[in-house]
Amino acid sequence: MILGSTNRNMNYIDCFAGPGCYEFGGLAVDGSPVIAVKAAKSFLDTHPNHSLNILLTENNEHQAQQLEHQLEPLKPHPTNLTVNLLTEDSKTFIPDLLSKIPLIAPSFFMIDPYGHPLSLPVINSILSRQRTEALITLMWYRINMDLSNPAVQANVDRLFGDQEWRKQPFMGQRSTARENGFLDYFVSKLKAKYVLPFRIGYDPEDKVKGERTKYYLLHASNHPSAVLLMKEVMWPLGDEDGTFDFSGESQGVLISRTPQADELQQILLREFAGKDLAFDETRKQTWKLPFVEKHYREVIQKLRAEGTVTVTPVSSKKTGLKGRDLVRFPRSLGSGGSASGERQL
Numbered sequence: 001m002i003l004g005s006t007n008r009n010m011n012y013i014d015c016f017a018g019p020g021c022y023e024f025g026g027l028a029v030d031g032s033p034v035i036a037v038k039a040a041k042s043f044l045d046t047h048p049n050h051s052l053n054i055l056l057t058e059n060n061e062h063q064a065q066q067l068e069h070q071l072e073p074l075k076p077h078p079t080n081l082t083v084n085l086l087t088e089d090s091k092t093f094i095p096d097l098l099s100k101i102p103l104i105a106p107s108f109f110m111i112d113p114y115g116h117p118l119s120l121p122v123i124n125s126i127l128s129r130q131r132t133e134a135l136i137t138l139m140w141y142r143i144n145m146d147l148s149n150p151a152v153q154a155n156v157d158r159l160f161g162d163q164e165w166r167k168q169p170f171m172g173q174r175s176t177a178r179e180n181g182f183l184d185y186f187v188s189k190l191k192a193k194y195v196l197p198f199r200i201g202y203d204p205e206d207k208v209k210g211e212r213t214k215y216y217l218l219h220a221s222n223h224p225s226a227v228l229l230m231k232e233v234m235w236p237l238g239d240e241d242g243t244f245d246f247s248g249e250s251q252g253v254l255i256s257r258t259p260q261a262d263e264l265q266q267i268l269l270r271e272f273a274g275k276d277l278a279f280d281e282t283r284k285q286t287w288k289l290p291f292v293e294k295h296y297r298e299v300i301q302k303l304r305a306e307g308t309v310t311v312t313p314v315s316s317k318k319t320g321l322k323g324r325d326l327v328r329f330p331r332s333l334g335s336g337g338s339a340s341g342e343r344q345l
């Protein structure tokens, strides 16, 4: 809806589309292409002057047939929705598509393989396009197996587009240090202003001991609204034991499923001491923090009630807090306590 406010035409491209239906906990659940088509139809119901193109690529013929079958009940599509399912290898098809078609309309790329994603040069060519973002599954457990295995290291060369990764410190490290080093290196190679990693642990069904990471979902974009919205979308999907969380240590803030309001308060008072800025701007400038809008609102409203910050309503009426409401932070730390010993953003 954000992109649609200034663009009539939009694209959704699922590069590893899958069969369109899964079994999860004994129930049949929709796969990403089916979710996308349903979402597109409901968006177009309320936005009839827009148009959406959905492109799905799946290289396995059997999976593609199953997907076609799953998409059938969603027909007929409205005339402003195009759904194309192609039995293609996205590793050759997507670069080819990018070289032929100037994707002018805003585009969302879903890159969700079981193993290696599209190569970084291809992902970066996607991200270099305006108003284009990607959700990338980075199968850490699979890639980690390949890093030190000479028989398959060429796959990792292809992933990065060069061999520089072989010389990185994480190659000599183990466990969490290796995982964080690899993740930071991969993220540093993505040509996107905002990359938000979500760590996904193993399912109980995987029968893997401990809290080990199975994979990461990386949301890569070039606009603060995109990253802030993705945080809002992902946050409620976290589970009780924190196996589905923001990636902690490499982001500089300890993550837990129960965010520590004190920590956010101290960071805001320290980062914005003596500044006047819009409520939304406080969220944009600290986008990496594992807090969503309601946490910012709670903290700032509390500081407002105790007189530590003042708020000049711009977007809200009187006592609310949103959008362009102007927040004035005190010059020195108020009752938020000392910032000494705090980790830096």
Ligand SMILES: C[S@@+](CC[C@H](N)C(=O)[O-])C[C@H]1O[C@@H](n2cnc3c(N)ncnc32)[C@H](O)[C@@H]1O
Pocket: 015, 016, 017, 018, 019, 020, 021, 030, 031, 032, 033, 057, 058, 059, 060, 063, 088, 089, 090, 091, 112, 113, 114
């Ligand atoms: C993890 S599944 C996709 C799941 C899907 N995103 C969902 O949520 O329903 C990955 C799919 O990618 C397909 N695939 C693997 N390599 C591919 C390639 N090079 N090009 C296109 N599809 C590929 C596999 O056959 C598999 O169906």
